[in-house]
Amino acid sequence: MSAPPETRNARASAKVDGDTLEVSLAGSWQITEPRPSWPELLGPQNPARVRLRTDEVGVWDTSLLLFLSAAQEWCRGTGAYCDVTALPEKIRTLLAQLTAAHETAVPFDRSENFLTTVGLATQDTLQKGREISHFVGECVLSTVRLVRSPRKFRWRDCLDEMQQCGAMALPIVSLVSLLVGVTLAYTGAIVLRQYGGDIYIADLIGLSMVREMGAVMTAVVLAGRTGAAFAATLANMKANEEIDALEVLGIPAVQFLVLPRLLALAVMMPLLALYANALGIFGGLAVAYGLLSIPGTAFWAEMLTIVDLSDIATGVIKALAFGLIVGLSGCLRGLQAERSAAGVGRAATSAVVTALLFIIVADAIFAVLFNALGI
Amino acid sequence: MTDTLTSNPAPAIEVAGLECGYGGKPVLKNISFTVGRGEIFFIIGGSGCGKSTLLRHMVGLHTPTAGTVKFLGQSFTLADTAARRGMLKTFGMLFQSGALWSSLTLRRNVGLPLEEYTTLSRREIDEIAGLKLGQVGLGGFEDYYPAEISGGMKKRAGLARALALDPAIVFFDEPSAGLDPVTSRKLDELIRQIRETFGTTIVVVSHELASIFDLADRVIMLDRAEQGIIAEGRPRDLLANSRDPRVSEFLRRGDKPL
Known part of the structure; x- marks a missing residue:
């Protein structure tokens, strides 16, 4: 006997329809379980539009959002149109929040070049010497x-x-x-x-x-x-x-x-x-x-x-x-x-x-x- | 204290164009306000808005990047070391944790400022320390160590120490933090009593609404995004009249303004 669809593992399938890639997600999407990856699903394809659907998704959590967010990010990067109108309202709201969180994240670059590192280390040593x-x-x-x-x-x-x-x-x-x-x-x-x-x-x-x-x-x-x-x-x-x-x-x-x-x-x-x-x-x-x-x-x-x-x-x-x-x-x-x-x-x-x-x-x-x- | 008050009509505290920050990063800019003598003045605002930072810059624990702080008409920020040491006697401070010296009994904690600044005998110092501890309701606990008393008692002992030199101004950094509502209220009453008895100017950093409405004569409200003062006045006036949604929201305990 096969398990009901919503309890099976997370699945994603892609179907090309003209210049649109129709992505359908199904199964149970949980952060503790393995999930499909967007780059693997996409492969070498380069569609002009991506339509996301979650009609057959059963239980879901952040795992689903991460996948959808990766798809959106890709679309934003390549200039493809991302159609999320088929997604339920709740998922769209959460996705918007995730996108907003990405956009409002304050970039903080901790990488420093060699000269900066040497300069900072010298300043630090001098400061320590002064303190002593x-x-x-x-x-x-x-x-x-x-x-x-x-x-x-x-x-x-x-x-x-x-x-x-x-x-x-x-x-x-x-x-x-x-x-x-x-x-x-x-x-x-x-x-x-x-x-x-x-x-x-x-x-x-x-x-x-x-x-x-x-x-x-x-x-x-x-x-x-x-x-x-x-x-x-x-x-x-x-x-x-x-x-x-x-x-x-x-x-x-x-x-x-x-x-x-x-x-x-x-x-x-x-x-x-x-x-x-x-x-x-x-x-x-x-x-x-x-x-x-x-x-x-x-x-x-x-x-x-x-x-x-x-x-x-x-x-x-x-x-x-x-x-x-x-x-x-x-x-x-x-x-x-x-x-x-x-x-x-x-x-x-x-x-x-x-x-x-x-x-x-x-x-x-x-x-x-x-x-x-x-x- | 009374002599100083009558001979010098300047406000208790004048802060002008103060700029505070850590490691070159500004936290507060262009802070200016005055606190009248005998006033209970609150510095309020949400977490991380710089209330404690402002207080620490005012009392000299950090050096402001710009601006001046005057106590009783005398500049504290521009004073040399000797003058500054003299001015430290004019104010006391109650830290958030009480900051009692753990290796000393309560009597010695309260007595230490007297040892440093006066030539009183040990017996007199002990007597004054006992009196101050009695004033804050800690009579009988003179020989206890800070580790042997509760959080509320530590704050009261810290207050007794802050009052040891009968300062004209007392600063309180989050006096209600970590206290239950009853103990917190008792501390508020104590603060009011100190002002009424000694005419002491009180500056309190707090975000406890009950204390703000109960005690404050006047408040300034700081805002993190603004890096400065966004409101100044009597708390009830601000609640009734402020058009700034941040002020109304804060004073209505997070409820969005009507």
Whole structure:
């Protein structure tokens, strides 16, 4: 038994009558089902008139309109006359609405040529550079203002942030620096044992932890932990209009929100780096004792022959700079965030990326600088 | 506040030829109006017509591309940073979401403007903050954090903060947004009470018809296509006399004009 016509699939047939193409549609036209395509039905024909009929159409929805609209578009493009008088009133009205929607759509060309793209990218980079220098400048000026009137500084917020970015970060910093010390010791032992220089493992661990790894690893951990948190907090505040509320009251956001965070990181980073140095050296000492049978006292004595206060100061200075970089990146990205949930996420990601980039750049600059100064 | 009012006869707000936009794209052009002292003035219009944009440009959150805004006769747009900071004390603003600082209690939220602009002791600041919170019906909630109170209470707390420095002008950005009709009405009553008690000039951005007819002394209506003001006057006069179908349609809640 064949199904009634209206429940069968959408069908379209075309019959040529003089210079007119008679297009008859039939069956059930539903957007979730396959439907005939106008170009396939038309083939190579080029009629002067097209008459559209839907007498045998059963159930229909937008699917039918899309087909009819494609036929109309073709007629408009080729100059053929499109006869829709045989269509029911309802379909004609909807078709007119669809055509009107096409005509009133505001063209928005997102494609850009190479020069425009380069120009826009350059403008964007310059703008970002301006924003960073403006932000850093504002931080410096706010610091000067605060030094003059320290009563205005939000010490309570600063202490809270110190706890958050310092004390609360101890477990992760401990683990990372201990493992860095262990890894360095294992890697160093492979080479040093070949030349009978086992004892120099102490120099390797001591110097690399104190001058480099302690500060860098702590900065990397804090960039991911604290920098992202700063950015997310400030971006969220921006989305909730809290930053606007500060501005309307004439309270600079930098002074109120940024400086307590910057000071907290500037204080805690060097302390955490010193702590990381100790843990890393302890990790190396444990491996030296277990793997190379070097007694702790010998390790310590050897390490002190090469590590002096200037090395420790080097690490502390780096840690201070890295702390400021993490804080500035987090706060800058937070304040620049878009006012949306996605903006908060992007600000956090961007803060981490910016901080890591500038930490590496600053570390390279420090390396050159300390080498030139002979430190 | 009273001294300033008597010694300076200029209107509370004068906006002249203001042009607002974002990223070089104009949203509003040639906006000019004045708001008298002690007036409740509404900026009305359909969604996306630029009501909040106008407000944000007026209070200095965005820089207008042209035109001036004067508060109590003093130019705000042309003022230097120091003068502008001084003028910020003359107005308060209630944001759409309340915009309370989430890390501070309500007492500290209200007290912060006082900490910034006065040399009052902590005890005095706390006392004033308690008083302001009491005025908006939040007595007893001083030590609550914003996350611990409802949306309506947040708005009232935001209003208490806006009133902390006893400003001559208070701006409201969609005060009824997200509130139930009863809470919304209570907020309207509070706004009226503030004007009657302190003579404060009130500027409200809203499209809530009930509030507009209930509170507004005068309104301006903005239109998206026009990018400017299409009507100005008393809401009931506009409803009765306006020949502009956009105005009648809006004030009749979308019904086509007769």
